[in-house]
Amino acid sequence: MSYLKRFSSGTWAAICKCVAAIHDKNIIPPSLMHIKLGNGSLSLMHIKLGNGSLSSFWYDPWLEGMPLASRFPRLLALDTRKSDLVAERFQNGVWTWFWRRDLRGGIEQFSFSSLLSLLAPINLSREKDIWVWDGSSSNVFSVSDARRQIDSHNIAPPSRKTDWFKTFPPKINIFIWRLKMQRLATKENLEKKGIILSNSACALCHLHADTDHHIFVTCNISRQIWVYIGSWVNMHIPCWASMEELWTWFDGLQIQGKKRLVLRSIWYSTLWNMWRLRNSYTFNDAAFRKSHVLDNIIVSSFFGCSLDIKNIKLIGHCGCKTLWTLCNFLFTFLGALLVGNKILLLF
Structure with missing residues (x-):
């Protein structure tokens, strides 16, 4: 564009450069x-x-x-x-x-x-x-x-619907949405955007590429976590080969009502804490390690599903929870421990 030569800096120059870039990529031609x-x-x-x-x-x-x-x-x-x-x-x-x-x-x-x-x-x-x-x-x-x-x-339409879990923080819901859209900042996706990385291997096992399906499904660490989750909820968890297989299997479960809300809370918590674990090893953050994953999954899962089932909301300007909420959470958590670390989806 001829006007780009006349204006080399400033707000208008930035706008003109953005328009020129859009034209060059044929998103909106001249x-x-x-x-x-x-x-x-x-x-x-x-x-x-x-x-x-x-x-x-x-x-x-x-x-x-x-x-x-x-x-x-x-x-x-x-x-x-x-x-x-x-x-x-x-x-x-x-x-x-x-x-x-x-x-x-x-x-x-x-x-x-x-x-x-x-x-x-x-x-x-x-x-x-x-x-x-x-x-x-x-x-x-x-x-x-x-x-x-x-x-x-x-823009291609989303391959599957994303549910907004209202009792979870927005960052976890956004994380699940990005995961379903294959838009997480994995090393594979960063390289697709032209970002040069010194190492593209998984930070947990150092054996395979850092992709979404490897982090959450095929990595040895993630498989161990899923085995534990299956034992915890008293359910057989298959060995998925991709994230698509995971979502398809979960959507096909013949579980409805409160039981499905509980299981979805556990699934979202598991995926979120797997991502936190991956980030802690990628950026050398010693505050979150393998020993913390299972405890965090249990706590966040019970907190999320107890709020969803009872429809309890945070009150007060300081974000304090009601006494009933705390008692319900603690009794539910202790009850799970008393039955041998298993959640029996029978209620």
């Missing part, structure tokens, strides 16, 4: 009227032709929503007056042409015949040309409609 997306295209605006005095003959989408320059590039290259308006080309009811040489047979003559057939039914009026927005049924432009149209063609 022409906002017709966006190419992969093998297809997205028409956002077109011109409702009036007298043709405001519409470029070659570059504006005034004919069937697509610029003639995109349809007939060979004819555009031969034209000597590429900047003409539609009104300047339609004189006394006749279309005029300004070729730098005579048209040859083959593709050039075929393209010209196709162009004439498209122009045949066109008649100009006394009204002005009007831009029409195609992004909504009302044909009225809005930024939200434009954002929605672009996102629907550039």
Whole structure:
């Protein structure tokens, strides 16, 4: 863009650079009227032709929503007056042409015949040309409609639904959402973004790449944790090969109501504490180690499911919990210990 050379710093320069970067990546090309997306295209605006005095003959989408320059590039290259308006080309009811040489047979003559057939039914009026927005049924432009149209063609829909567990902190819910979307900051995902790392191996076992399915499913440490969780909840936990298998298995469990809330609380707590363990070894944080994982899973699981089942909320400006909440949590936790460290999902 020419204005980037005039403004090298400041807020406006930063905006111009962002726009240029978006254009270069073809997310929004310089022409906002017709966006190419992969093998297809997205028409956002077109011109409702009036007298043709405001519409470029070659570059504006005034004919069937697509610029003639995109349809007939060979004819555009031969034209000597590429900047003409539609009104300047339609004189006394006749279309005029300004070729730098005579048209040859083959593709050039075929393209010209196709162009004439498209122009045949066109008649100009006394009204002005009007831009029409195609992004909504009302044909009225809005930024939200434009954002929605672009996102629907550039962002893949989520592969599975993410449930918001209201009794867990937002950071854990966001973590589960990012995990299901495969957007965690694993070493594999960081390298995909062009970040150079000195070591891409798992910080727990140092044997395999640091990926989401390895951290939570196939790593020896994670398998040991899942074996313990299976023994704790009195349930057989299979050896999954990927996160997709884990989610599919969990979604297919024939458990409903309070039992499912309890199990989901344990699942979310387990995954979250596995991630905390991985981060502690990655960044050499001695405050959270393997010996802490199981205790943290038990405490956070009971706290989350007890609040969800009884619908107890934190009260007071200081975030103090009611006495009933504390008693319920402590008795539930002690009860689990008294039955041999197992949770019998029979209530």
